[in-house]
Amino acid sequence: MAATDKAPAGIVTHLSLSPRVLLQAYRAYFRKTFAVQLQYRASLLIWLIGSILEPVIYLVVWTTVAEASGGSVGGYSAGDFAAYYIVLMVVDHLTFTWVMWEYDYRIRLGQMSAMLLRPIHPVHEDIADNITYKVLTLFVMIPVVLLLIWLFNPVFNTTLWAVAAFIPALALSFFVRFMLGWSLAMTAFWTTRINALNNSFFVISLFFSGRIAPLDVLPEGLQTVANLFPFRWTLAFPVELFLGRLTPQEALVGLGMQVLWLVICLVGMQLIWRAGIRKYAAFGG
Amino acid sequence: MQTLRIIGTYLRLGALGELEYRANFFTQILQSVLSLAVSLGGLYIVFDHTDTLGGWLPAELIALVGIFTLMGGLIRLVIQPSMQRFMEDIRQGTLDFKLTKPADAQLLVSVQQFEIWQGIDIGLGIFILGVATVRLGGQVGGWQAAGFAAAMLCGMAIVYSFWLMLATVSFWAVRVENILVIFQTMYQAGRWPVNIYPLWLRSALTFLVPVAFAVTVPAAGFTGRLEWPTLLGALALAFTLMAAARLFWRTGLKHYSGASA
Numbered sequence: 001m002a003a004t005d006k007a008p009a010g011i012v013t014h015l016s017l018s019p020r021v022l023l024q025a026y027r028a029y030f031r032k033t034f035a036v037q038l039q040y041r042a043s044l045l046i047w048l049i050g051s052i053l054e055p056v057i058y059l060v061v062w063t064t065v066a067e068a069s070g071g072s073v074g075g076y077s078a079g080d081f082a083a084y085y086i087v088l089m090v091v092d093h094l095t096f097t098w099v100m101w102e103y104d105y106r107i108r109l110g111q112m113s114a115m116l117l118r119p120i121h122p123v124h125e126d127i128a129d130n131i132t133y134k135v136l137t138l139f140v141m142i143p144v145v146l147l148l149i150w151l152f153n154p155v156f157n158t159t160l161w162a163v164a165a166f167i168p169a170l171a172l173s174f175f176v177r178f179m180l181g182w183s184l185a186m187t188a189f190w191t192t193r194i195n196a197l198n199n200s201f202f203v204i205s206l207f208f209s210g211r212i213a214p215l216d217v218l219p220e221g222l223q224t225v226a227n228l229f230p231f232r233w234t235l236a237f238p239v240e241l242f243l244g245r246l247t248p249q250e251a252l253v254g255l256g257m258q259v260l261w262l263v264i265c266l267v268g269m270q271l272i273w274r275a276g277i278r279k280y281a282a283f284g285g
Numbered sequence: 286m287q288t289l290r291i292i293g294t295y296l297r298l299g300a301l302g303e304l305e306y307r308a309n310f311f312t313q314i315l316q317s318v319l320s321l322a323v324s325l326g327g328l329y330i331v332f333d334h335t336d337t338l339g340g341w342l343p344a345e346l347i348a349l350v351g352i353f354t355l356m357g358g359l360i361r362l363v364i365q366p367s368m369q370r371f372m373e374d375i376r377q378g379t380l381d382f383k384l385t386k387p388a389d390a391q392l393l394v395s396v397q398q399f400e401i402w403q404g405i406d407i408g409l410g411i412f413i414l415g416v417a418t419v420r421l422g423g424q425v426g427g428w429q430a431a432g433f434a435a436a437m438l439c440g441m442a443i444v445y446s447f448w449l450m451l452a453t454v455s456f457w458a459v460r461v462e463n464i465l466v467i468f469q470t471m472y473q474a475g476r477w478p479v480n481i482y483p484l485w486l487r488s489a490l491t492f493l494v495p496v497a498f499a500v501t502v503p504a505a506g507f508t509g510r511l512e513w514p515t516l517l518g519a520l521a522l523a524f525t526l527m528a529a530a531r532l533f534w535r536t537g538l539k540h541y542s543g544a545s546a
Contacts, residue, residue, distance in 0.1 A: 042463050050470045056486070057474050061327070064481045065335045073334045151483065196312045203319045212323075213330050222330075 025120055029128035037129075037136055048137055051093050052144055058212060059085035059152065074217035079155030080243075084214055086148050088239045092211070093141060094134055095173040095234065099126050100201075103185035104194045112280065123182060130178065158244035165251050169238040172258040176234050179265035186269070189276035204229065210236030230261040291388060292396050299399025313402040317354075317409055324350040324476050339481035341508075346478070348417035349504040353475050355410025356440060356499050358403050360472075364445055365465070366398035368452040372462060375455045378543050391534050395449065414507070421508070432516060433506035439516075439523040440499040446526035447495055449534060456537035468494055475500035498522065 037044060062081045066073045076084065106112050115122045148154075184201060188194040206212050207222065209231035215223055226232045237254040240246050246254065303309065328350065332343045341349070371394045374380040383393050448468070454461045471494040474482070479490050479497040491497040502519050505511040 046463050046466050046470070049467060053470060053474060057477065060482050060486070061331060061338070061477055064339055065331055068337065069335050151485075193308070193312060196315050199316060199319050203322055206323060207326060212327055217334070218330060219333050 021120075022124070025124060026128055029125050030132060033125075033129045033132040034136070037132055044133070044137060045140065048140055051096070052089065054211070055085040055089040055092070056148070062213065062217070063152070074214065076214060076217065077155065079153055081214075082148075082152035083154035083156050083243055084239060086145060086152070086154055087242050088211065088235065089148075090141065090145060091170065091173065091238050091242070092235060093137070094170065095177045095238075097130055097178045097181035099130070099178075100181045100185040100188075100194065100198050103188040104192070107188045107280070108192055116277065116280070126182065127178065156243065158242060161248070162241055162244045162246070162251070165255070166238055166242040169241055169251075169255060169258065172255070172262060173234040173238050176230060176258060176261045176265055179262070179269050180230060180234075183265060183269045183272050186272040186276045189279045205231045205235075208232060209234065210239065214240075230265075233257045233261060287388070288392060291392060295396045296399050296401075300401045303399075303401045309402055310405075313405050317405050320357075320406075321350070321354065321409065321413075324353065327476065339478055340510075341478055344417055344420035345504070345508040347420060348414055348507050349478060349500065350476065351410045351413030351417055352437075352504045352507065353410075353500050354406050354413060356437075356444070356475075356503070357472065358406025358408075358410055359441060360444060360448075361400060362403040362407065363396055363399050364448050366400050367395055368448050368465070369462070370398045371395075371452050372455045375541070380541065381543050384538075384541075390538070391449075391531065395445070417507075426509070429506065429509045429511075432509075432511045433503055436503040436506040436511060436516060436519055439519040440495075440503050442523040443495045443498045443519070443526055446523075446530035449530045450526075453530075453533050453537040456540045472496055472499075478504065 059081055062073065062076070062085075063078045066076065066078045066081060071077055072080075103112075106115070112122075115125075184197065185194070187197060191197070207218075208226040208229045215226055215232060215236050218226065226236075233254060237246075237258070241251055241254065325347075328343065328346055331338055336342070338346065371380070374383065374394075380394075383397070384390050386393060448465070451461060451464050451468075454464075471490065474486075474490055475496040479487050479501045482490065487497070498519055502511065502515060505515065
C-alpha cells in the first residue's frame with residue numbers, strides 16, 4: 001500500500017460505531033486477548049517486576065531521606081511516603097499504557113495493513129488488550145500490595161469523599177494516558193525511530209508525574225514546570241486525592257484539568273490518526 | 286595472546302557492522318543522556334533535602350552513578366548481545382558453526398557480538414567518575430584505586446558468569462530470555478547504594494541478581510569505604526562463579542545435539 005493523498009476507501013477514520021456492534025467487538029477482543037496473554041504468563045510476571053520495583057526503590061530512597069532529616073520531608077513522613085508510593089504503584093499500574101512501544105514494529109513489519117482493513121478502529125483492540133492485562137495482573141498486584149503494606153507500615157488518613165472522587169479521577173487518568181500514548185504511537189507513521197521519542201517521554205513523565213518524588217518534594221522550579229505537562233494530573237493528582245491530601249477545591253481543579261487534557265488528547269488523536277494513515281506506507285507484509 | 290586477537294577481531298566486525306547505521310549513534314547518545322538525567326536528577330532532588338543518603342555524600346553518589354553507567358555500558362557492549370546471540374544460536378542450531386572453529390568455544394560465544402555505540406556509556410561513565418574525583422578533592426589515593434580496580438574486575442567477572450550460566454540454561458529450556466529481562470529491570474536498582482534497601486531487597490540484589498557486586502562494591506572501593514572482608518568476599522565469589530560457569534557450560538555443551546541437521 002503506497003502513500004496516497006486520500007485515505008483509501010473502506011478504512012475507518014472515525015471512532016463512532018453503533019453501541020451494539022462495539023459491545024460485540026469488545027467481547028470478541030476480550031476473549032482473544034485473554035487467550036493470547038495467558039500464553040505469555042512468564043512475560044506478564046516479568047513486566048510486573050518493573051512496575052513494582054520502581055516505586056519500591058523511590059519509596060526506600062525517600063524513607064531514608066525522611067528518617068535522616070528528622071522524620072519528614074516536604075510534609076511527608078516515612079509512613080506517608082509508604083502510603084504514597086503504594087497507592088502510586090497501583091494507580092500507575094491501572095492507568096499505564098505500552099501501546100507506543102508496539103507501534104514501532106507494527107508499522108515497521110507491516111502488521112498495520114491488516115489492522116487497517118478491519119471495519120473497526122484499531123484503538124478498540126488496544127483498549128481491550130490493556131484492560132485484559134490489568135485484570136489478569138490484578139491477581140498478583142493485590143498480594144503484592146498487602147505484602148508492601150506489611151513491610152513498610154504506610155499511614156493512611158483519608159476521607160470518604162476523597163475516595164469517592166478518586167474513582168472518576170482514576171478513570172479519567174486511564175483515558176488521558178491511553179490517548180496520549182496512542183497519539184505518541186501514531187508518530188511511528190512518520191518516523192521509524194519512535195523508541196527514542198518514547199524514552200524521552202518516559203523520562204519527562206518520571207520527573208513530572210510524581211514518580212521520582214511526590215511533587216511537593218520537588219524543588220520549586222521543577223514544580224512550576226510540572227504544571228505544563230499532563231503527567232501530574234494523570235498520576236500525582238489521583239494519588240494525592242486518594243490519600244486525602246487535597247482540599248475539595250483542589251480536587252475540582254484537578255478533575256477539571258483531567259477533562260481538559262482528555263478533550264485535547266481526543267482532538268489531537270483524531271487529527272494525528274487521519275494524517276497518519278494517509279502517510280502510511282506498509283513495510284514488508 | 287590469541288584470546289586478545291579473537292576479541293579484537295570480533296570488536297572490529299562489530300564496529301564495521303554498526304558503522305553502517307550511523308543514525309544509531311545519535312539515538313544512543315539521547316538514550317545515554319536520558320538515563321543519566323534520571324540518575325543525576327534523582328540525586329539533585331534528594332540532596333535538595335539532605336546532606337547524606339545512607340552515609341554517602343553527594344560526590345560519592347556521583348561516583349556511584351559513574352560506575353553504574355560504566356558497568357551498564359560494558360554489559361550492553363558485549364555481554365548482553367553475545368549471550369542473546371548465543372541463545373538464538375542454540376534455538377536455530379547455528380551454534381554448530383561456533384563449535385567447529387579451532388578456538389575455545391566459550392570464548393567465541395562470549396565475545397561474538399559487540400554493539401559499539403554502547404561504548405558511549407563507558408566513556409560517559411569514566412567522565413562522570415572524573416568529575417566525582419575532582420569533587421571528592423583528591424581523596425582517591427593509591428590503595429583506593431587498587432581496591433576499586435579489583436572490585437571492578439570482580440564485578441565484571443561476576444556479572445559475566447551470571448549471564449553465561451543463565452544463557453547456558455538454554456541448552457535444556459528454550460525460552461529463558463525472560464530471565465535476562467529481569468536482570469535489566471533489577472539493574473536499575475543499582476542507581477542507589479544497596480545499603481539503603483531493606484534486608485530482603487538487599488539480599489536479592491546481592492545474591493539473586495548481583496547488582497551489589499556490579500555497582501555498589503566498586504563504588505565503595507572508589508570512595509574508600511571498602512573493607513577487606515567485602516573485597517575478599519567479592520574475589521572469592523568471582524572465582525567460584527567463573528569456575529561454576531565453566532563447569533556448567535561444559536555440562537550444557539555435552540547436552541547439545543544441534544538443531545540444524
